[in-house]
Amino acid sequence: MSKNILLFRLFAFLNCVFQIFGQISYDLPAGWAPDGNAQYDIGVDYATFYEKAPSGFIKSPSNINSLNPNPFGILAQTFIPKEYLGKQVRLTCFIKYSNVSSSMGLLLHVHSVNGGFDNTANKNSIINGSGDWAKFVSVVNVPEDTSLIGFGAILNDEGVVWLDKCNFEIVEPPDESVSFPFPKSEPNVVNNDFHNFLTYPISLDF
Numbered sequence: 001m002s003k004n005i006l007l008f009r010l011f012a013f014l015n016c017v018f019q020i021f022g023q024i025s026y027d028l029p030a031g032w033a034p035d036g037n038a039q040y041d042i043g044v045d046y047a048t049f050y051e052k053a054p055s056g057f058i059k060s061p062s063n064i065n066s067l068n069p070n071p072f073g074i075l076a077q078t079f080i081p082k083e084y085l086g087k088q089v090r091l092t093c094f095i096k097y098s099n100v101s102s103s104m105g106l107l108l109h110v111h112s113v114n115g116g117f118d119n120t121a122n123k124n125s126i127i128n129g130s131g132d133w134a135k136f137v138s139v140v141n142v143p144e145d146t147s148l149i150g151f152g153a154i155l156n157d158e159g160v161v162w163l164d165k166c167n168f169e170i171v172e173p174p175d176e177s178v179s180f181p182f183p184k185s186e187p188n189v190v191n192n193d194f195h196n197f198l199t200y201p202i203s204l205d206f
């Protein structure tokens with residue numbers, strides 16, 4: 001056997017080992033955290049990603065419906081939007097999804113008196129089934145009293161969702177047709193101790 005074939009076989013073998021043992025990790029990069037109402041597999045994936053490895057993923061375990069009748073899993077991060085107060089902000093992320101039984105989408109949560117959720121999983125048309133990497137966009141106004149912004153991806157029920165290459169930018173001039181968040185009668189302010197939060201989003205491409 002030539003040296004090249006040996007090297008190729010070694011490479012193929014190592015690649016295989018990597019695929020089996022090194023493809024995913026449950027160590028999320030700084031900023032990102034799992035959330036939801038059921039035990040989803042949430043971590044980073046080195047085999048499926050947009051442009052650069054890894055991506056973040058949410059995957060339903062096979063017994064998800066026995067744990068909760070309406071389960072959902074979230075991969076999100078929260079920050080103090082110091083630079084964005086009083087501004088209109090556009091969040092873009094790339095998302096790929098597979099075998100989604102119910103719905104999935106981009107999640108954006110503005111914590112302010114007039115705050116609320118902008119959840120593309122509940123908006124427009126329901127996104128389910130499977131889809132390759134595509135850009136998801138959410139535009140919100142960030143009121144001056146906003147204490148925190150939370151953002152990420154949500155998976156309702158079964159399936160796999162991958163999230164990658166998120167970006168925040170100020171929309172200038174603002175799009176006047178954006179009415180989110182709309183005033184609410186129930187204030188949406190959480191009086192947490194905010195010293196653990198950063199004043200900017202991080203690890204946006206995992």
Ligand SMILES: *[C@@H]1O[C@H](CO)[C@@H](O)[C@H](O)[C@H]1NC(C)=O
Nearest residue numbers: 059097098099100130159160
């Ligand atoms: C999606 O479902 C198909 C058919 O059951 C299966 O072959 C495939 O592996 C699933 N994809 C993922 C990412 O789980």
Ligand SMILES: *[C@@H]1O[C@H](CO)[C@@H](O)[C@H](O)[C@H]1NC(C)=O
Nearest residue numbers: 100101102126127128129130
């Ligand atoms: C997507 O959701 C619709 C409406 O709930 C449903 O009829 C359809 O079967 C779903 N498709 C897939 C691929 O799960």
